Each structure stands twice: as C-alpha cells, then as structure tokens.
Amino acid sequence: MRATPTAPREPLHVAGELLDNRRIGAHHHLTVVAPGIPERFRPGSFVAVSTDPQLLAPRAYWIHRLKTSGGYGATLELVVEPRGAGSSWLAAQPAGTRLAVSGPLGRPFALPTEPVDCLLVGEGYAAAPLFPLAERLRERGCPVSLVVAARDEAHLLSALEARRSARAVTVVTADGSVGRRGTVADVVEDALQRSGAAVVYATGALPTLHAVAAAAEHAGAWSQVALEQPVACGTGLCQGCAVPVVGEGGHTRQVRACHDGPVFRGDRVAWADLGVPG
C-alpha cells in the first residue's frame, strides 16, 4: 500500500471518520478514514484534524502508518499524546466520531538517490513518521539505523517495531526505565559513528533536533529535521508558524514550518533565532 509515483500530490480536505482508538502506553493510536489522503502520503507529511468545535485551530499530527481496514481501503494511523485541549479531546473520542481532515500537508523527507547508510532519530510520539520512512529507505537499499528516545517507557513509540525496522537500534530514556539512561544528545555522536550514516533524519523537540543537526554537521553527514511548531492552520495560510532559515545567500528569512517544512535541512535552520541555545 504505497503511493505510486504518478499519484496526485495536492492535499485534500475531507470528511473523515475515527475507526479505532487504542491506548498504547502514554499515546493513543487512532485509525482514521480520510478518503484520498493515504494515496498521497509520503513519510514526513502530516494531517491537520479539526477537534472540539470550540477550538478554532485544527491540530497537526504525524502520519505513523497506512493500514488496510476491511471495507474502508487505506486508512491513516495517527499517534496522539494527550497534552493540550485539542489532543486531549481527540484522544477521548470513540470510534465512529466524524473528523474533518486536511492532508497530507507539508514537504516530506527527501530520500537519497544512492543506497547510503541512514540514521533515524525519533523522540516520543514524534518518532511516528520514521517508521514508514525506514520502510522507504530499505526499499531503496539504504541500511537503516535507529535511535528512539523518550522520557520514560510509556512515552517510547514502538520499540519492538523499531527492532524489526532497522539493523541497529539504540533506545534511550531520560529515566532509564528502558534502554540507556540519557537523551538523544548523549548518544547521537556514537550512533552516527557506528552507523557510518551519510544522512540523518530526526524528529522531536527543538533542542533534540538541534543536537542532531550539530552532530551531523560535525560528522560530515546531511541532516533532515522535522520541526514541530504550533500551527493555526497547517496549510500555509495563517503565517503563524514562522521558522528562520538561512538561505543560499547567507541571509536569514522566515518560512512556514507547515508549508515550507516541516522537514528542513538541519544546517539551514537558524537555531539561535528559534531560541535554541547553541
């Protein structure tokens, strides 16, 4: 179940339906019927889902997997960590809830044209898009190594599945409940060295992404980081999710995380301007 090269890429706004809502650890895995969107999906793209009618802004969620659900064809699996009003509302909805869904949105991960070694680094629920990415990379003959991180075991996404997806997996938790105790910043240089990766993909919090981008630059590898910024639309209309990037000419300009990202070259993001300590 993958998009064909000729599949249309334009996003859609559709009336969807929540088919299944399962709690796994600290996350909810939602299966969503959203006609036309799975066919357009590429790893790193996301969807905007309308939540509580009192909340005007839709919420952005990574697409974790495509599934085939009997009678519905391809469906989306989203990973939701209930944190704010929107994600808590969505995580509490029963199967059958109707949801307006826009997607797939954003510029996805760029894939290498050569079969080079790749390191994928994901933190918490944000690791979701790395699993379909790993699949695409393996199809292209790229050996994949993974680092999955979280604050504790409950927030770790699919560690078992990670072992199936990659030739080497490093698990790191802040409280040491599973894998190594520490953060991505503690293990990324070692993981880069051992994997010999030419390309590093990362998802997670800004400091984590910055650490990965810096380590990649130091090791002479390309990095692609998927930024999560709060969005009010997800479609590029509102100009709310500005990200400062350094252009070819060396000057900094503001682009939109949702439309021009969420995936950026790690060496192009003006981290200091984003408030991330250098």
Add this chain to the structure above:
Amino acid sequence: MTLELRNPVMVASGCGGTGRELAAFADLAVLGGFVTRSISVGARPGGPQPRVLETPSGLVHAVGLQNPGLDQFLALELPWLAQQRVAVFVSVVGRSLGEYAELARRIGLAPGVAGIEVNLSPPDVAGDGVFDVREPFHAASVVAAVRRELPRGLPVLAKLRTDLLRVAESARSVLEAGADAVVVGNALPAAMPDGRPAGLSGLAIRPLALRCVAEVLAADPAAPVIACGGIADTADARAALDLGAVGVQVGAALFRDPTTAARLAAALAHDPAPIEEETR
C-alpha cells in the same frame, strides 16, 4: 463607479496565503474576490514567535504584516494570482501617504488587478512603521491618496476597524474620499499573553463585526459594505447580506477548513436554503 462582484464571497486579507496554498483545496475562480495579504513597499519580516494562539472561539495573532514587499509581490505572486480567473484585490499598508500613493500607482499599472483594498485597521502594529489611521480624517487622507493614483476603472476598498463608536463616521469619511466600498471590519485589537499588540479573529468577534455592519448601514443604507469578521457558514453570510451588505469576506474560518469560502460561494449561488455545516 460601483463595485460589482461576481459572487458575494471573498477571501479576507491575510487569510488566503499567496493564493497557491488555498488553490490546492478549492478553485479560486468560484469566488467573488481574493484579497492578498497586506503588501508594503519594502519587505516586512513579521514578528517573533509565538505569532498565533488559540483563545475561546477565536485566534489571537501578531504576525506583523509579514510580506515580501512590493517588488517581490509584483514579480512572483501577482502574475500567478492574475491567471486564476478570480478578481484579485491587493491589500496595501504604508508608512506614509507617499508610500500609499506609490503602492497604488504601481499596483494600478500591474496586469490582472481588480482593485486595491486599503488596510486602515491593522490591529497589531500600531506605531510599528505603519501610518496611523485611527482618526477617520487620516483614513480618508490615505483613501484619497490611493484613489488619486489609481486608474478610474479600478475600485478602492477601505478596510475599517471594528470600532463600534466610530465605524459609521469612518465609513462616511472614506466613502467621501473616494472609496468604492467599505470592508467592515478587521481583527479586534487584542494582546498576546506577554502584552504584545495583537489581533483577535474568529467566531468570537462575529457579533461585534455584525453590529458594526449594522451601524454603518443604519447611518447610510446605500453604503456599499462588505462584511468581515467571524463569518464561517452560510447563516453568518446571510445575516450580513440580509442587513444590506453587498459581500462578505471569509478569514479565520479558512484555517479550520480551507474549503470554507468556496463552499459558501457555491451555497449562496445555487441553493437558497442553508447547507449543512459539517466541519463547523
């Protein structure tokens, strides 16, 4: 000259991106008009994060009129918009009367422009490099400067603030100064949690915006009014049109559902009965 819209539903300034983002979801040609984000002579980088936050039934925003400046807009954004078979109204904002005149002169000569909308009510940038138009007299001066420089066939829309006490006076001033229609209104002046000036948009401001429309029309039933503020479904649009507005602009509702304006345009054009609003 009177303003003629093919369809009463327009996209409000600052809420349709460059047009390309919206066009991915809906054909712009079904709309009565597309108003661009506000364009200034020089580029504006916009404000710091956070720029948009959710409030009950609304959004508070301090984008700071980010735009690429007039040269880049004319070179890169307008030519594409002009090909979309939609009436393109370029929103303008300036630091001085001279800048407004320059904007009008150069935009008026550009192919594919249906008119200019003068942003007389940016809620989040008072004192920040924008000509102060809080006094109706100043707003009228800006409109007169734009009108003088614009070819006669191109209409001027004047976008007023939702200031209930002065909106009727402002409308009279700008119409006398040569505006072809007034847009009532804009985001309400608000503040981000850290006190930065911001605007409040969305359903939360709908009743106030409607009251402002009613005030302008009560003072001058013949005033060409385009209603803007919290319009998200056909009932909202009809309420404004039934009061006597000639058009409506859809803004923040597009963030929740990018097809809103196109759906409203279709509903008002073909179906006299309200349509079901699934995504409201």
